[in-house]
Amino acid sequence: MHSPAVRAEVLREVAALGFSRILMEKPLAGDLETLRRVLRLAREQELRLAVVAPWLHSTLTRRLVQLVGSRRLGAVRSVSVTQHKPRFRRTLSTGSHTSAFDVEAPHAVGLLLRLLGDAQLSGARCADLRVGTTTVPNMGGAHLELLHTGGIRSAVLSDLSAPVRQRRIVLGMADGSVVGHYAVGQDDDFAQLEITRDGHTTREVFRDDSLTACLTHAYRGYAEGGDGAGAGDLGLHVRTVELLDEAKRLADLSPAGGTHPHKEALSYGR
Structure with a gap:
């Protein structure tokens, strides 16, 4: 199992091989920058992503x-x-x-x-x-x-x-x-x-x-011509990454480190 930090690189390699319907391990990405690259790749390569959750x-x-x-x-x-x-x-x-x-x-x-x-x-x-x-x-x-x-x-x-x-x-x-x-x-x-x-x-x-229920849901979505997860599901995974990224940064701050900076919101399809 590869690290969440290299999700975008692995996704790029898989897309280059011609795959477009892809099951991703959770979380969708390990940080906001990787998340941006993943979503950009999905748009550019017309990938249909589903997350194993x-x-x-x-x-x-x-x-x-x-x-x-x-x-x-x-x-x-x-x-x-x-x-x-x-x-x-x-x-x-x-x-x-x-x-x-x-x-x-x-x-x-x-x-x-x-x-x-x-x-x-x-x-x-x-x-x-x-x-x-x-x-x-x-x-x-x-x-x-x-x-x-x-x-x-x-x-x-x-x-x-x-x-x-x-x-x-x-x-x-x-x-x-x-x-x-x-x-x-x-x-x-x-x-x-x-x-x-x-x-x-x-x-x-x-x-x-x-x-099994998760995989069945994804494959049924693909078979019916959808994205395997639904925009709502993918949006939820995007929001999960945003919150976890913020949690990691906040956890790294010292007690005197001040308030945590605001994070730019992300949405699938932007």
């Missing part, structure tokens, strides 16, 4: 969107996503990523944008990965906070040095709470959903092969 096509995500939209438990007050994943061997051996914000966080940010709408970054920090005397900068974990346009606050906590895997989302609602557990590996593709109301909790376990 299983969480957006998960059955659990669909259930959460329905719950929020129905207001069955009232308005959403807060949302947190926890992504714990021990990632020592790959970080120490491949060096394919240079920031924890590019590993698990793209799943969560895309999910939060789908669930709660657009957002602005309100906080971010990153941790180094330490193993014995070895330190890998910015690859131990990432934390970011978002303020969505509707006033709802959300948070993402990704720990790449955790002893166990966990992919969990918690929604605090006006009349209860919701806890969703995404499948943590390909060996057991089941999700869980817990809904608490009036002190009573119901729990469901169901099959959730989100990767």
Whole structure:
């Protein structure tokens, strides 16, 4: 798997070979400059891009969107996503990523944008990965906070040095709470959903092969003559890169470094 920093170069090589319908690994790019090159290539070469983002096509995500939209438990007050994943061997051996914000966080940010709408970054920090005397900068974990346009606050906590895997989302609602557990590996593709109301909790376990659903969605879009993802989906991935780029820059600032500079907005097709 190549680094997000070289997405544009790889895309250029693939386009030169005559391919036009392309599945991209998440995130769409590792920074704003790479994102600009990717989108420019897509326009110039008339490429149809789709991003492999299983969480957006998960059955659990669909259930959460329905719950929020129905207001069955009232308005959403807060949302947190926890992504714990021990990632020592790959970080120490491949060096394919240079920031924890590019590993698990793209799943969560895309999910939060789908669930709660657009957002602005309100906080971010990153941790180094330490193993014995070895330190890998910015690859131990990432934390970011978002303020969505509707006033709802959300948070993402990704720990790449955790002893166990966990992919969990918690929604605090006006009349209860919701806890969703995404499948943590390909060996057991089941999700869980817990809904608490009036002190009573119901729990469901169901099959959730989100990767297959994601690929099916992309290939069906291509087969029907579309772009494989839809402009809305690609726009969401663009926004995810913008927020993660800002998070990386904010995390690099010292406490006395001042405010984070405004980032020029990007949109697919510009």
